[in-house]
Amino acid sequence: MQFSRLLLLSLLFTNSGAFGEDYPALSLEVINIFMASKEVLFEKQVEINSANSDKSGLFGQSFLREIDIVYRKNHGQALPKSDHPIKTLLYQSILSVMEDNRALIMDPDLAYKGLIPATFSFQLSQRFSNSGYPVKIKFVGLRNNLVNEANNPDAWEYEVLSKVAVSVSEDGVLVQQVTEEKGRSMVRTLKPIYFSLDCLSCHGTVSDNSANKFISEEHWTLINKAGFKMPNYRLGDLAGGVSLKLDVLGVQEGGNLELQ
């Protein structure tokens, strides 16, 4: 935890004004929107998997309004305005991902759609990061405990997660650092995620497994709804983090990049 705070403070003191724009604050804002959208998707699981309910709240501006509610609850303020191309891109990516899943969400014949926070955030990170802007966001897991190999941390993320893992868990700690890659400044941000009760229905122990709901104990299965073995995590364990990498020069040249 000390390590995290140290890095955060060192960055804020030395670099927040150095680029002419507060990229560390922007990075954090983007991560917070990303995480709020993921939370909404979790809250909407019943709606997503139902056969006949009104699903209009899962698309377009209605979905963004749901994210606004969660964001207000988490951060005490309204969902940030779309006043920077990166935020605009994120909002568009969220809408695109939900729209891409419309057929699945609306399908009345599937009792379990499999559109869960993990798959949603993976799709969202892919959509956002492959959109031509020099900003990448992804969920990173701990090595050897990955369900999706694409969530493998890079060297910086691995180092940060390793240090966070041995520190005292505290929800909300944040690591930010300016690194150099091929002579370019990168603002790196990693917000650790710890397992909450909600997460344990798929990531906890056999007794947490939502697939075992309403089933007598002798018939419990170790396999969760996603088809993976329950990994036995406990409340408060480190799950990984949301990592954002912002190429400062690339973002500053953003307008030109759009018109290449």
Add this chain to the structure above:
Amino acid sequence: MSFNKRSLVFRHLVACSLSCCCLVLFSLKVFGEGGDTDRSTITIGTYGYQPHIKVGAGPLQGRGINYLRKLLESAGYKPIFQVVPRKRLAQYLANGKVDMAFPIYEKELRESKRMSVRPLLFETPGLCFRKENFIPFLSVIDRWKNLDIIYAGGTEIIPFLAKNNASLKPVFGTNIQDRLIKMLASKRADAAYVANVFPMYNVNSRFYKSIACSNFYGHSSPVYIAISDQLDLNVIKSLRQSYIKLPHYAEFELDTFK
């Protein structure tokens, strides 16, 4: 003397009026020419690309067509859509036979330019199943590694699938999508691999009632609007400016997809 003065003032007024008239006429001519420029046409090459571009007996339809029309009209150009065989679209664009093209993949771009570094949309490969056998998470390899999977012959298979399934069978013939779905429905195959899930599995697809598809996330390909490098730079600039001002495709006419 006073008459001469009046005459001079009169002449001056007439001259001024004539100058003003000339100026007005000249302006009208200039703006008139501008108007002609605004009505210039741009040819867009495309092909049937469900559900974005629908090629039928009448005019082309679909959200992609509406979007491209809006884009061009807001830049002051009149779109002319030209249906081109899929395999020749990139060549048509490279030769300047069409000014713009959609859809174009990264490997097809060659010398032509992208409308924007941001792709208009993405294609994602996946597996389609009978609904009762739907597998929501393709990252669980054990669920599909032993299934009999069919695919349209000639389709590029992603390495992740090829590596983990030894029962991939190509299917050939016309109406290949229908054949794949018929084989699935009659249980002659467990799953069908498709290079792009979206046309097969969307709420307007004719297959929607019989199949459900899962995506191989992480294997998506970007799809662009491309511009011929032979198009005038000022035209390209104005198109790009309109593109930036237009709502992104993700938000454009969402209601039509409901």
